[in-house]
Amino acid sequence: MPYLTSAVLGAALCCFAFLGLRARGRTGSLDDYVTARNSQTGTSLGLSFVASGMGAWILFAPPEIGAFIGPVALAGYALGSALPLVVLGLYGPVIRRALPEGRSIAEFAEACYGRGVRRWVTLVSVAYMGCFLAAELTAIGAITALLSDVPPGWVIIGVTLTTLLYTVRGGLRASLATDRWQAWLLLTLLMAVVGVTLAYLPALPEPSALPSVPAFSALSVALTLVIAVTAANLFHQGYWQRVWAARDDRSLGQGAWLGGVVTVIVIMLIGSLGMLAAASGVGLGEPPMPFFALLNRAPAWIGVVALVLAVTLVASSVDTLQSGIASLLSSRRAEAGASIARARWITVALMVPVVAIALQGLSVLRLFLIADLLCAATVVPVLLGLWSRMTPLAAVAGGLAGLLGAIAPGWVAYGGPVAGVVAASFPDSVPTLGPFLGALLASTGMSLLIALLGWRQRMTQ
Template sequence: MPYLTSAVLGAALLCFAYLGLRARRADGPLDDYVTARNSQSARSLGVSFLASGMGAWILFAPPEIGAMVGPLALAGYAIGSSLPFIVLSLYGPVIRRYLPEGRSIGEFAEACYGQGVRRWVTLVSILYMACFLAAELTAIGAIASLLSEVPSWLVVMGVAVATLVYTAVGGLRASLATDRWQGWLLLALLVLVVGVVIWVLPPLPENAEMPTAPSVNALSVALTLIIAVTAAELFHQGYWQRVWAAETNRALGRGALLGGAGVLLVIMAIGGLGMLAVMHGLPLGEPPIPFFALLAEAPSWLGVPALVLAVTLVASSVDTLQNAIASLVVAGSGRRGLSIGTARLVTVLLMLPVVVVALQELSVLRLFLIADLLCAATVVPVLLGVWHRMSSVAAMAGGVAGLVGAIVPGWVTQGSLMAGVQAASFPGGIPTLSPFLCALVASTLVSLLIAWCWPATRAPLSAKEARHDHA
C-alpha cells in the first residue's frame, strides 16, 4: 500500500510539473514571468483564485471551527476567506488604472507614499506568505502521517521540489496553468471524499445536537476571523499578481467574484463536516481534527484520494506562494533590469529555509496570528492610498497607531505594557478579537484624522488617470 500511495502521489506531482512547464514562455521578459500581464480571462482567474486560495488548512481549520464553535463562527470564517476577493473585484480595477505597469502591492504603496512605506508593506507581505508556505508544507507532512505509511518528509520534499521546478522555470504563467487543472481536480476530489464519508455514516442519533457556543463568543470568533483573514490575505502577493494578469478590469472583477463565491461555498461545506462529526458523537482527537475523524469511519481505500486531495490543495497554494514571494523580492529590489535567471534563483533560495521549518513539524499558528495582526494594523492605511488627501505621514502614523492599538487591550486589562505585548502575541496560539479590532480601528481613525487635518499635496487619483488616458 505505501508503494501504491507513493506512486499515485508521484504521478499527480509529475502531472502538475508537466502542465506548468508546458505553459512557460521560454523567451518571455521578466515582467511576464512575474505578472503574465493582461493575459487571463474571468473564468481562468476565477478558477485560479479558488485554487490558490485553498490549501490543506481547509481540512483542519473550518471543520474544527464548525465542531467547536458552531455555524455562526464558521460563517465568519467563510466570509473572511472570501471577502478579500470581493475587495479585489472592487479595488483591483482602481489600482490597475492608478498603476497600469505595477507588479505588487509594494509598488502601489511606493507610488502613493514612497520607499519607506513600501519597505514596510513588503516586509509584512513576505512574513505573512512565508508563514503560509511553511504551514502548508507542515500540514501535508501531518496529513501524510495520518493517512498513509509514506514518510512525511518524503511528501514534503516531493511537493516542494515538484512545485519549485515549474514555478522557477515558468513563473506566474506556470502557476496559472496548473491552477486551472488543480481547481477542477480539488473540487472533484472534494465531492468524492465528502460524498463517500456522508454515504457510509449511520443515521444521526435521535439526541444529536448541532454544536453551538454562546452567541457572544461565537460572534467574537466570527469577527476575529473576518478581520484577521481579510486583512492578511490582502497582503497575499499571489492575489495582487492576478490583478495585473487579468485581460481587462471587467475580467478581474468577475474572476475575483467567482473565486470568492467558490471559496465561500467550499469552506462552508467542509466546515459542515466538523459539525456532522460532533452530531455523530465521533472522537475528534486532541487537538480536534473532525475531518479525519470522519475519514476514519470511511472505507480504507478512500485514504488514497483523500491524500491526493491534500497534495492538490497544498500544491495549488504552494506554487502561488513561491512565485509570489519571488516576485515581491524582485519587484522590491527597484531594479527593472534584473534577469529571469535572478528571479529563478530567488525562487529556489527562498524555499530552502521554508522547507527546513516545515520538516521540524512545528506549529506555526502563533506566527500566523502575529503576521495577521501586522496586516490588520497596516491594511487600511495602505488601501487609503487612492485618496488624494493621504500622505506618507498619515499612512505611517496609521500603521504605528494600529500596532499600539493592538497592545492597548492587554495593557489596560492586565496593567502593564509588557502584558499587553504578550497578549498581542497570542500565547497558546488562541485568536482573540480585541487586538485585531483595536488595531483596525486605531489605524483607520488616525490615518483619516491626519489626512483630513494635514492633507497631501499630490494630485488626486482622477487627475492621474486622466493624464494616463490622454497619454
C-alpha cells in the first residue's frame, strides 16, 4: 500500500510540474514573470482564486469550528475567507487605474506613502506568507501520517521541490496554469470524498443537537475570524498579483465574485461535516480532527483519494505563495534578468527554513495568529492610500496605533503592558476578538484623525 500511495502522489506531482513548466511567458520579461499582465479571463481568475486560496487548512479548521462552535462561527469563517476577494473585486479596478504598471501591495504602498511604508508592508506580507507556507507543509505532513504509511518528510519535500521547479522557472503564469487544473481536480476530489464519507456516516442519535455554544460567544468567534482572515488575506501577494493579471476590470470582478462564492460553498460544506461528526457521536480524536474521524469509517481506498486531495490543496496554495514572494522581492531598479534571478534565489532560500519548520511537525497556529494580527493593524492605513487626504504620517501613525490597540485589551484586562503583549501573542493558540478588534479600530481611527487634522491645517493656511 505505501508503494501504491507513493506512486499516486508522485504521478499527481509530476502532472502539476508538467502543466507548470509548459506555461512560460515571454523569456526575460520581469513584468510577465511576476504579473502576467492583462492576460486572464474572469473564469480563469475565479478558478485561480479558488485553487490558490484553499489549502489543507480547509480539512482542519472549518470542520473543527463546525463541530465545537457551530454554524454561526462557521459562516464567519467562510465569509472571512471570501471577503478579501470581494474587496479586491470592488477596489481592484480603482487600484489598476491608479497604478496601471503596479505589481504588488508593496508597490501600491510605496506609490501612496513612500519607500519607508513599502518596506514595512513587504515585511508584514512576507511574514504572513512564510507562516502560511509553514502551516500548509506542516499540514500535508500530518495528513500523510494520518492516512498512509508514506514518510511525511518525503511528501513535504516532494511538494516543495515540485512547486519550486515550475514557479521558479515560469513565475506567475506557471502558477495560473496549474491553478485551473488544480481547481477542477480539488472540487471533483472533494465531492467524491464528501459523498463517500456521508454514505458511511453513522446514524444520528435522536435527538441530535448542534454545538451548545452561547450565541454571543459564537458571534464573537465569527467576528474574530472575519477580521483575522480578511486582514491577513489582503496581504496575500498572490491575490494582489491577480489584480493586474486580469484581462480587464470586468474580468477581475467576475473572477473575484466567482472565487468568493465557491470558497463560501466549499467551506460551509466541509465545515458541515464537522457538525455531523459531532452530532453522530464518533470519537473526534486528540487533538480533535472531525473530518478525519469520519474518514476512519469509510473504505480504505478513500484515504488515498483524500491524500491526493490534500496534496492538490497544498500544491495549489504553495505555488501561489512562492510566486507572490518572488514578486515582492523582485526589483524594477535592477536589470530584468538579474532581478528575476535574485527573486528566484531568495524564494528558494526562504523555503529552507520553512521546510525545516514543517519537518518538525510543530503547530504554527500561534505564529499564524500573530501574523494575522500584524496584518489587521496595518491593512486599513494601506487601503486608505488612494484617499486624497491621507498622508504618510497618517498611515504610519495608524499602523502604530493598531499595534497599541492590539495590546490594549489585554493591558486593561490584566493590568499591565507586558500582560497585554502576552495576550496579543495568543499563548493558548486560540483566536480572541479583543486584540483583532482593538488593532482594527485603533488603526482606522488614528489614520482618519491624523488625515483630517492635516487636511484642516492645510485648508486654514
